[in-house]
Amino acid sequence: MVWGLVLLVPAAIWLALHVVPFPEAALNHLPRAVVVADRHGAPLRIRLGAGGFDCRAGYQPDPSHWIDQAIVAAEDQRFWQHGGIDPLALVRAIGQNIGSGRRVSGASTISTQVIRMAHPRRRTLLTKAIEAFRALQLERRCDKREILAHYLDRAPFGGNIVGIEAAAQRYFGKRPAHLSLAEAALLAGLPQSPSRLRPDRHPERANVRQAYVLERMEACGQITPQQRADALAQPLSLRPGRYPFRAPHFCDWVGVPTSPREKGLITTTLDAEWQRIAEGVLRRRLNDNAATSGAIVVLDVQTGAVRALVGSPDYFAPRAGQVNGATAARAAGSTLKPFAYALAFDRGLITPATMLADVPMRFRDFDPQNYSPEFRGVVSAREALVLSLNLPAIDVVRRTGPARFHATLCEVGLTTLTHPAEHYGLGLVLGGAEVRLLELANAYACLARGGQWAPVRVLESTAALTLKPVFSPEACWLVSEMLSGNERAMDATGHLADVRLPPMAWKTGTSAGLRDAWTVAWNPDIVVGVWVGNADGSGSDTLVGRLAATPIAWDMVRQLYPDNTGPAFARPAGVELRTVCAVSGGVPGPHCTQHIEDWSIAQVSRHTTCPVHRTGPEAVWPAAVASFLNRRMTPASESPMAALRILTPARDSVYRQMPSHETLCQQLALEAATDRADETLHWFIDDRPVGQSRSGQPLFWPLERGHHQIVCASARGLSDGVQIVVE
Numbered sequence: 041m042v043w044g045l046v047l048l049v050p051a052a053i054w055l056a057l058h059v060v061p062f063p064e065a066a067l068n069h070l071p072r073a074v075v076v077a078d079r080h081g082a083p084l085r086i087r088l089g090a091g092g093f094d095c096r097a098g099y100q101p102d103p104s105h106w107i108d109q110a111i112v113a114a115e116d117q118r119f120w121q122h123g124g125i126d127p128l129a130l131v132r133a134i135g136q137n138i139g140s141g142r143r144v145s146g147a148s149t150i151s152t153q154v155i156r157m158a159h160p161r162r163r164t165l166l167t168k169a170i171e172a173f174r175a176l177q178l179e180r181r182c183d184k185r186e187i188l189a190h191y192l193d194r195a196p197f198g199g200n201i202v203g204i205e206a207a208a209q210r211y212f213g214k215r216p217a218h219l220s221l222a223e224a225a226l227l228a229g230l231p232q233s234p235s236r237l238r239p240d241r242h243p244e245r246a247n248v249r250q251a252y253v254l255e256r257m258e259a260c261g262q263i264t265p266q267q268r269a270d271a272l273a274q275p276l277s278l279r280p281g282r283y284p285f286r287a288p289h290f291c292d293w294v295g296v297p298t299s300p301r302e303k304g305l306i307t308t309t310l311d312a313e314w315q316r317i318a319e320g321v322l323r324r325r326l327n328d329n330a331a332t333s334g335a336i337v338v339l340d341v342q343t344g345a346v347r348a349l350v351g352s353p354d355y356f357a358p359r360a361g362q363v364n365g366a367t368a369a370r371a372a373g374s375t376l377k378p379f380a381y382a383l384a385f386d387r388g389l390i391t392p393a394t395m396l397a398d399v400p401m402r403f404r405d406f407d408p409q410n411y412s413p414e415f416r417g418v419v420s421a422r423e424a425l426v427l428s429l430n431l432p433a434i435d436v437v438r439r440t441g442p443a444r445f446h447a448t449l450c451e452v453g454l455t456t457l458t459h460p461a462e463h464y465g466l467g468l469v470l471g472g473a474e475v476r477l478l479e480l481a482n483a484y485a486c487l488a489r490g491g492q493w494a495p496v497r498v499l500e501s502t503a504a505l506t507l508k509p510v511f512s513p514e515a516c517w518l519v520s521e522m523l524s525g526n527e528r529a530m531d532a533t534g535h536l537a538d539v540r541l542p543p544m545a546w547k548t549g550t551s552a553g554l555r556d557a558w559t560v561a562w563n564p565d566i567v568v569g570v571w572v573g574n575a576d577g578s579g580s581d582t583l584v585g586r587l588a589a590t591p592i593a594w595d596m597v598r599q600l601y602p603d604n605t606g607p608a609f610a611r612p613a614g615v616e617l618r619t620v621c622a623v624s625g626g627v628p629g630p631h632c633t634q635h636i637e638d639w640s641i642a643q644v645s646r647h648t649t650c651p652v653h654r655t656g657p658e659a660v661w662p663a664a665v666a667s668f669l670n671r672r673m674t675p676a677s678e679s680p681m682a683a684l685r686i687l688t689p690a691r692d693s694v695y696r697q698m699p700s701h702e703t704l705c706q707q708l709a710l711e712a713a714t715d716r717a718d719e720t721l722h723w724f725i726d727d728r729p730v731g732q733s734r735s736g737q738p739l740f741w742p743l744e745r746g747h748h749q750i751v752c753a754s755a756r757g758l759s760d761g762v763q764i765v766v767e
Contacts, residue, residue, distance in 0.1 A: 522545075
């Protein structure tokens with residue numbers, strides 16, 4: 041009978057282990073905090089779990105980690121050998137408790153403690169039996185490292201700290217794998233009595249417990265006496281730090297998606313270093329402006345990832361600090377013009393050399409003007425886009441159709457265009473609508489990506505982008521090529537002429553009333569978008585894109601490319617050179633005497649014969665242009681198209697010569713325009729000849745300090761002059 045019972049009990053236990061279901065739900069339940077991290081795992085924000093616990097689950101044990109060895113030595117020295125219950129510890133505990141007449145020792149293992157922490161119960165003999173049984177089941181379901189991981193994910197370490205990941209970060213500001221022997225021993229002693237042994241409140245008790253853990257580690261052969269002595273002598277600097285609060289506008293905008301909660305970690309696309317740079321650039325540069333707010337967005341072109349997002353210079357500033365300028369809707373200014381030109385290129389309507397009308401026009405109650413009050417009569421598409429002229433942009437949209445232009449802007453993700461095309465009319469291309477900086481930057485990423493639009497990404501992913509074709513690579517290259525180059529880079533620096541810059545295309549925008557200043561810069565790798573303004577919508581004379589936003593964008597670009605090198609735009613095979621009339625930009629006819637080369641899209645760009653030299657060598661312009669030119673005729677019967685005008689430098693410009701830069705890197709572009717493309721222009725500075733150029737082609741002059749009078753003259757007796765200052 042006795043032997044039957046002896047055999048029956050193990051058989052019953054064996055059967056129960058296989059039949060009784062294991063409480064998986066309890067084992068997997070943790071008061072997980074959610075860590076919002078940057079792309080490299082650096083915490084940006086911590087969302088505490090249920091009950092306010094800081095539990096950052098997911099620790100992976102490793103035999104090389106000191107914390108693994110310390111926990112085993114302190115809590116269960118035969119953990120790697122037993123099957124969930126330690127018979128030797130059980131016999132020892134029974135003997136000691138019987139001998140003393142009270143409970144002085146326990147026989148808990150790491151496995152039974154995992155069960156206890158997963159499902160707390162009243163401390164009774166029945167509870168111990170249940171925990172022992174569940175520990176045996178746990179050992180059958182998980183290997184030893186998994187069990188140790190379960191323990192270290194849920195062990196209490198004082199206050200609201202649960203798990204070794206949170207404990208290592210909160211006490212020492214590092215990951216568990218990087219804990220020193222002394223630090224690991226200190227933390228390994230806490231789960232026994234976390235409130236009583238908290239090192240930030242009871243350092244003496246914590247040190248006593250640390251010494252015990254080190255003694256056990258030496259007794260278990262995990263460390264040498266010398267290592268133990270060195271660890272005891274090591275001064276520990278606790279860093280019970282604040283919770284991270286980085287990239288606040290980005291984290292507020294991203295929030296906490298529900299799906300990653302199971303892992304407790306949200307790995308965002310943000311790059312903490314790029315974010316730090318962007319925040320510093322915005323704060324520093326806004327001090328030079330009358331504006332009180334601004335925003336920066338940096339996107340990765342190839343992945344669509346948001347690498348930096350700064351919504352305001354100071355998140356904690358009263359009233360406006362928490363307004364996210366990167367997602368707020370603001371008047372677009374001239375930032376939408378490149379998309380009109382790209383659309384026109386793709387429809388074969390224009391090429392960079394196509395002449396567009398720049399004359400006064402009125403449309404019922406719409407009386408558009410250029411930012412500069414001057415009109416040029418006709419101007420090439422290239423110059424019109426570079427100078428951001430309004431009337432030529434309207435000419436382009438009239439050719440493509442306002443409805444098609446509106447639809448294209450919607451296709452590149454501008455969700456603020458909620459009204460039909462008729463509501464905006466032709467004024468849409470001039471900024472007659474609001475946009476969000478983030479969406480605008482992503483629209484420019486479509487140009488940088490060769491015409492393929494994709495939504496922005498805020499969570500790291502290896503999945504391929506979902507791309508939607510909007511423009512051709514050829515049209516995107518034409519726009520980027522027109523808005524980049526040495527002359528554009530030099531113009532961006534303002535007071536510093538022709539300092540080497542990374543290859544970038546860039547476009548500015550200024551809203552009506554001088555309320556919003558924009559600049560978007562891009563290359564094949566990144567897009568940098570900048571908005572500057574006031575959160576209350578008030579205007580300022582300084583809120584001009586080139587003056588307020590461009591310096592911020594270029595400062596950011598230089599920080600990201602410190603050696604001033606970067607990827608250039610690769611010309612697609614479909615872009616080819618062709619010969620066109622220098623006056624009209626059309627295919628030369630028999631009466632066209634001046635020819636230039638122009639980029640075009642093979643089998644797309646129209647081969648329309650020059651429309652202004654149909655009857656002879658004298659240009660015959662459309663009625664609106666001809667009327668404007670006739671009204672502007674000079675007493676010498678020279679029309680404005682026959683006049684000579686200095687394009688750069690602007691009158692009364694101030695430049696600064698930098699001693700730290702080579703002279704060859706500090707050159708000023710001298711450029712003038714006439715109606716004759718091949719006409720030789722003669723340049724004089726302070727009555728001293730400095731060289732010759734052609735109409736529309738720059739001549740570079742090394743800067744010299746002082747006040748200078750610059751004069752450009754032609755053999756026909758035409759001339760123009762400006763004054764500048766070089767400090």
